[in-house]
Each structure stands twice: as C-alpha cells, then as structure tokens.
Amino acid sequence: MKINNRRYTGSKYKLMPWIKELILENCPEHDSLFDVFGGTGVVTAELLDITTTNIINDFLFSNEVFYKAFFEQKKFNKNKLECYKKKYNELDKNSLKENYVSLNYGDKYFRYNDAKLIGFIREDIQVNFENKNLSEKEYYILLTSLLYSFDRCANTVGHYEAYIKGKKIKSEFIFELIEPISTTNKILIFRNDANELAKIVKADIAFIDPPYNSRQYSRFYHVLETIVKWEKPELVGVAMKPPEENMSNYCRNAAPKVFEELITNLNVKNIVVTYNNTYDSKSSSSRNKITLEQIKEILEKKGKTQIFETNYNRFNAGKTSASNHKELVFITRVGDYNE
Incomplete structure (x- = not known):
C-alpha cells in the first residue's frame, strides 16, 4: 500500500x-x-x-507514526516484515481471545472477529518491539500497515467520527504491508x-x-489515535470515543x-x-x-x-x-x- x-x-x-x-x-x-x-x-x-x-x-499521533514509517530513511528487514504479514494472515480469528479492540469496536467499526484479530496484531507488534525483535523502523512500518489495512474494512463513511449502524459489515480484514518511500x-x-x-x-x-x-481531526480519527497510542483508555458514548485531546483552535x-x-x-x-x-x-x-x-x-x-x-x-x-x-x-x- x-x-x-x-x-x-x-x-x-x-x-x-x-x-x-x-x-x-x-x-x-x-x-x-x-x-x-x-x-x-x-x-x-x-x-x-x-x-x-x-x-x-x-x-x-497516528500521522506522526505514518510519516516515520513512510519517510524515515532507516534500514529494515523486508523478509522479516513479510514473515509477520504471513503470520497475521494465517491466524484463526475464531480462536483468538477477546481484547481491547474487540470489546470496544467489535461489530461496530469492524466485524467482531476482525476486531479480535486487529487487537491481537496490535498487541503482538508492541510486545515484539519491546522485546527488541523489531527495530524502530520495522515497528512503525508494521503499525502503519495495520492501520492502513483496517482502514480498508472499517465500517465508516471515510472517517471515524461514527460507525454505520443497521447494516451488515461486509468488508473483511486482510493484513497488507505499506511501501516505505525511498528518498x-x-x-x-x-x-x-x-x-x-x-x-x-x-x-x-x-x-x-x-x-x-x-470538525476536530482528533475526534474524526479517534480510533486510529487510540490504537496507535495503545494506552487503552475507557471509551464512552455510542461512537466509543476516548477523552478529548489535541483539540485545534483552527476548528x-x-x-x-x-x-x-x-x-x-x-x-x-x-x-x-x-x-x-x-x-x-x-x-x-x-x-x-x-x-x-x-x-x-x-x-x-x-x-x-x-x-x-x-x-x-x-x-x-x-x-x-x-x-x-x-x-x-x-x-x-x-x-x-x-x-
């Protein structure tokens, strides 16, 4: 991508x-x-x-991560990233345990089993980075790949202010890797x-x-912000939003x-x-x-x-x-x- x-x-x-x-x-x-x-x-x-x-x-926060994934000219192991992609796409969604993403966003912003998978992948990326199995550049690439991938199957109209209600969620999550920019x-x-x-x-x-x-962008993209920061705050309201932050005077x-x-x-x-x-x-x-x-x-x-x-x-x-x-x-x- x-x-x-x-x-x-x-x-x-x-x-x-x-x-x-x-x-x-x-x-x-x-x-x-x-x-x-x-x-x-x-x-x-x-x-x-x-x-x-x-x-x-x-x-x-999410855009900063995207910039580091795409623009920073640091070395990364492409074969390693392909292995993570293969691993994530071969996971059995049904056997995964409930997690922060499935509890808050399941059958709302994503299919329930897709939300379980997204939550599992997010935690796995974090654990592997903290255990030094991933470099900083590889961490940002995988995290950005996760967000770009679930953006394709999100049950929204193009932003995350709210999710679409009353319709079956048809799109299915598939993990794809982004293409970092060489410059x-x-x-x-x-x-x-x-x-x-x-x-x-x-x-x-x-x-x-x-x-x-x-329209505040921090609220438009609160799902991305929450999953990037991974602090797991309590989410409230129909749209499952975190406490307000990064509110712009330009709005x-x-x-x-x-x-x-x-x-x-x-x-x-x-x-x-x-x-x-x-x-x-x-x-x-x-x-x-x-x-x-x-x-x-x-x-x-x-x-x-x-x-x-x-x-x-x-x-x-x-x-x-x-x-x-x-x-x-x-x-x-x-x-x-x-x-």
Whole structure:
C-alpha cells in the first residue's frame, strides 16, 4: 500500500498535479518545504522530486507514526516484515481471545472477529518491539500497515467520527504491508503545535492546509489515535470515543486569529495555502471558520498574493450538498523576497 491509499478528509492527493504545477510556476525557490499541517503526508510525498529538504508536521499521533514509517530513511528487514504479514494472515480469528479492540469496536467499526484479530496484531507488534525483535523502523512500518489495512474494512463513511449502524459489515480484514518511500532528501518530522513550530522553522515554501471547519481531526480519527497510542483508555458514548485531546483552535471561532499569528511568524519566501469554498455550507459543522476574504486579507499583509481555483468534488458524507465546489490555492510571495 502506498501513502495515498487511505481515506482522509481533505486529502489533496488528486489535486497534487495541479498544485505542483502552480508551485513550479510561481515559487522561484522550492528546495525546502515546510508542510505545516501534514495530514496524510501526500503533499510532502508528491513534492519530494522538486525539493531537497522536507519538514512535515501534524499534531495527530497516528500521522506522526505514518510519516516515520513512510519517510524515515532507516534500514529494515523486508523478509522479516513479510514473515509477520504471513503470520497475521494465517491466524484463526475464531480462536483468538477477546481484547481491547474487540470489546470496544467489535461489530461496530469492524466485524467482531476482525476486531479480535486487529487487537491481537496490535498487541503482538508492541510486545515484539519491546522485546527488541523489531527495530524502530520495522515497528512503525508494521503499525502503519495495520492501520492502513483496517482502514480498508472499517465500517465508516471515510472517517471515524461514527460507525454505520443497521447494516451488515461486509468488508473483511486482510493484513497488507505499506511501501516505505525511498528518498535522498533530508526529512524532518514533527508533532507540534503549528503556530509554535512556525517560530523556529525556516524554509523556501510553507504549504498550509489547515482544518477550517468545526470538525476536530482528533475526534474524526479517534480510533486510529487510540490504537496507535495503545494506552487503552475507557471509551464512552455510542461512537466509543476516548477523552478529548489535541483539540485545534483552527476548528473554533478563534481560527482567523490563530491563522494570522501563524502567517505572521512564518520565516519563508513563499506561502502556499489551500482552501475550499465550504464556508457557505448549510451544515454548521462543515462551514469554514475562516472566510476566503479573511485568508486573502491576512496573506496580503505578508506579501503579494495570487489566487488560483479549480473545480473539485470534495469528500462528502452524504448529509450536505457539495455542488459547485471549488478548491482554491493562494500563493504569496513574502514581502522581503519580492522582486
């Protein structure tokens, strides 16, 4: 499985050829890239061939694990990983004992027996890492492979805010390995508050694709976060969520203020911001916390700003209209670097 083979709200994978062309045409310097809100990591992955240094950041624990699995250039034993894959796919689900995943997510987010298998594999990966049977890189690859594999059979609409009720879960879990990315680029991985990190990072380009609406990503992907951290907290509510953490101000009314703080503190030559026009959505949770006009006003204080747009069918859970949807890209040439 490749880095783009997962479901993720707001993923820019299909837009990357267009975005990459815009960067090449409008950003004279592009050796170093600061991917401020890394998400799936596909932006960094798709721009590796036009950069030499990549700084990628996201505040989700699961995304940090994915970045280490795909991007860190550390040695690993592929044959060993294939043996783990074979072992996991030959397990008899019916004979496995109940575990944290099956008790909480069985017949909800996954088939009950699949949940038993997922829980067994997660514990087995942890035990083998702690017993030094796995290197750190092998640990991250297996853990990411587990999450990418169960994402294919999860009983959801594409995120984990809730599971689909009233229907038989048809998909079946199969453990597949991811394909780590080989690169000679310098890769720096962070799980920091973006606004704090912006104060210390220097780069040619800052790529910014923040969460704009009230849907918190830490809640959208709580199942991934819980299984990655493996602290086994008590889960509550119909959706089986852990206690709140990593709640972003970009999903609150403070969004314009924190966005302006971010832009002000960036030490870069070019700023690329992606934006979609859901600010006029009928759904309050989908409606953007920052308007197009606010984005433009904030960026223009930093330097000359151009706006590009394209038609794009965004992710839609089926409850709100997504007609006439456009994806916009702002490219700002920071004032100190204007020709």
